[in-house]
Amino acid sequence: MNYEPVIGLEVHAQLLTETKIFCACSTRFGSRPNENTCPVCLGLPGVLPVLNKKVVEYAIRAGLATHCAITRKSVFARKNYFYPDLPKGYQISQYELPICQKGWIEIEVGTQKKRIGITRIHLEEDAGKSLHEHPKTRQHGASWVDLNRAGVALIETVSEPDIRSAEETVAYLKKFRAILVSLGICDGNMEEGSLRCDVNISLRPVGTEKFGTRAELKNMNSFKHIEKALAYEINRQASLLDAGKTITQETRLWNDDLGVTESMRSKEEAFDYRYFPDPDLLPLVVSDTWITEIEKSLPELPDAMRDRLIRDYQLTPYDAAILTGSRDLSRFFEQSVQLYPEAKKVANWIINEFLRLIEGDESRIAGTKITPQHLAKTLQLVDAGTISGSVAKTVLQKIFESGGGPEAVIAREGLAQVSDTGALEAAIAEIIAANPDQVAKYKGGNEKLIGFFVGLVMKKTQGRGNPGLINKLLKDKLG
């Protein structure tokens, strides 16, 4: 049978506040274990939480940017469960009254635009990290707890089950990440766990309305994992349904080594979290004035920026969407266009070359050695005939590896285009002498072979020959 996946996402995003949500500890990543802790985030006897106002502001930013209604009086609740990396035995979260409700995000898949509903965004504290020694490598596999992360502020964003494919899932997540990053409230790093995604997925026969039984997938820390896990899970559920079996409502973990999802716990084994309002915290009241203030301070968001790039630079929606994937990338584009106004060409070079060099990881833009000045200058040197387009790629590669301006790199690496007729004629003479058959064919009327000869000359000059000049000289010699 043909099935349609019904997908909803729960995304946890670590907020970039300098201190934790309920104490003054630093949120710095990479500190020594348990360095960033205090009585409050260690859950010592007698401590009380005090809400960090910046965290609230960040959550409101996220809500406004995703068209949510901001709850004027939201409530913190305790989610009770035991685990060694949860120092108080409960997590402070929001339950019945989250800070943001009922919004949406627009995604594009192909040329189709689609709105994905957002049910809620709520504030909560992160747990610590447990590190388990492998029982096979140690006699008694010990477990270690690092509470540096305990109490770091998170927003959990729950989508409506509006997503219908792995492609849409990735598009939603990429768009959401771009929004958070452009707001400056999350670094969006999935590998380090700043952005974590759980996926609820069920199948239903195409054309039917009723939702099937869903599984919740966890432990996917890249877009690739999500795509693979979804493909696997859709297949798994479809096979079960085809065989007349039922789907179990359960939580499943993605095992990337084996490429499968594995059952973690069933609905019956699910925790009863015994949520209730946290009596240590007053209801969180936000004023209209504050919301208006935050709204005014919002930066240009990815959707608006994409529309502007299409309008101002005549970019395709596809290119514009990529270039607005992160604030750093769009800034790189706009600075480059300032210096080299052929927008389409700049966009192509950034998308094809620059992103390849940084392996698509936009968080590396800030630290890379290539600047917009370098890109613009390189393109100008191509136009001036100093280097060819293919050498330009090498130039960027060299700048990326070891820095320096394009002119310095060209000089250092000897990459300048050879426009010396004498040198090129010598090379051409050699090639004609070495390929009598092809020369005969060309002369016999197969003029397409000119490309073959140009290629050989380029090879001989290590790509530095001026292609226009080579063409002309070849035609003279063969003609």
Next chain:
Amino acid sequence: MDLHHQTIHELRNLLDKGEISSEELTQKVLSHIEQTEKQLHAFITITPELALEAAKRFDQSRQAGKKPGALAGIPLGIKDNFLTKGSRTTCGSKILGNYIAPYSGTSTQRLLDAGGVMVGKLNMDEFAMGSSNETSAFGEVHNPWDLELIPGGSSGGSAAAVAAGQCSAATGTDTGGSIRLPAALCNLVGMKPTYGRVSRYGVIAFASSLDQVGPLTKDVTDAALMLQVLAGHDPLDSTSLDVPVPHYAQSLVPDVKGWKIGIPKEYFVAGMDPEVEAAMLQAIKTLEGLGAQCGEVSLPHTDYGVPVYYILATAEASSNLARYDGIRYGYRNKEAKELISLYEKSRTEGFGDEVKRRIMLGTYVLSAGYYDAYYLKAQKARTLIRQDFTQVFKNYDVILTPVSPTAAWKLKEKTGDPLKMYLSDIFTINVNLAGLPGMSLPCGFTQGGLPIGMQLIGDSLQEEKLLRMGYAYEQATEWHKRRPKL
């Protein structure tokens, strides 16, 4: 009168005049503790070195001409659920039996900054869960008025110690009557301020929405002195009230002419000890004699107090006590080989029966499927109870009730029957549910010579009215001057 039986304001007077030194006073009190502690068992930890060191410091700074703090040189006892940096803080439980506090809570720090000399940490019901001080993992406390009797709880160590002169005043916490009941049973003044008036930071939580810190003192003047130091906003406690603190000493005026006192009919019920009832009627007469007008009022939802309290307080406690899991600090079972059994064994062995009973009750009322029927309904009833008081305070200055239906009872008398024990708090619990200030003060003795207390309840942040009425009453009576023979 012996030094150790004097009030803070009397001692302050002697210290200020230079008639005694703080060191002498502390020595005297420490040796009195040594003589009486075997019989009373009011302390879990005694800190003589710290106390003498602090006392010497205050003597030196007095000699250097520095203006002494409000409590400079006064021996104080601190209930053992207050964290005191560097000292053991057990909360009366085996699970924190060896726990050394790494920081001091706000209220404790304020007392120390005002010059208070901590002589030790006081015995209490485990996690403040109890009305008789018999749930302490460190053994029961004896009532200095009769060693066969309980002192009341949960601040039983605090009450016994102050009454017996082992310290001049003590801190307590009151979640459902834990300051007022033992104060009444030991002939002391016990003040539970408005919820949020005193910071809870650094006080081990039992039920966060009900817990409040307050003093147990020998008279109303001392209560005002102590409250002055304790009260005030604390940025570390989000529920602490950010409102100015009045000068409580200004309330110590013996004049309540024309004040209106509400006597709730629901508080004079069958089952009340006739001697307690007689003492109440006598107190009413005395106050009328001072020019106050007493009238019967109704608090119609009074009866819901005990069930509502035991749902909400246990629900919060079940969550508050989850952190005592044997992982990071506190008691840990050494045999457990994996996580779940580590939790189960450590908590089973670390907590006493009453604490476990309440954790289970609280866990139950918050469970899926029961939350609406219990927790949510109890919250609604709590609102009604609060509204009862609001209604009365539209026309009355204070409400007067007994603190407890009986005077102190025999050790072990109620330990086998938790429900009977829970009913000892019927007159105090609703004040916590409503978040209001309540003060118990001595108002008579039984024929057997046991203290009887009355309770004054005020509207939110009206501690001044309680102090003023209490002071006026105290000036007209002698009950508060009696000391136990020990």
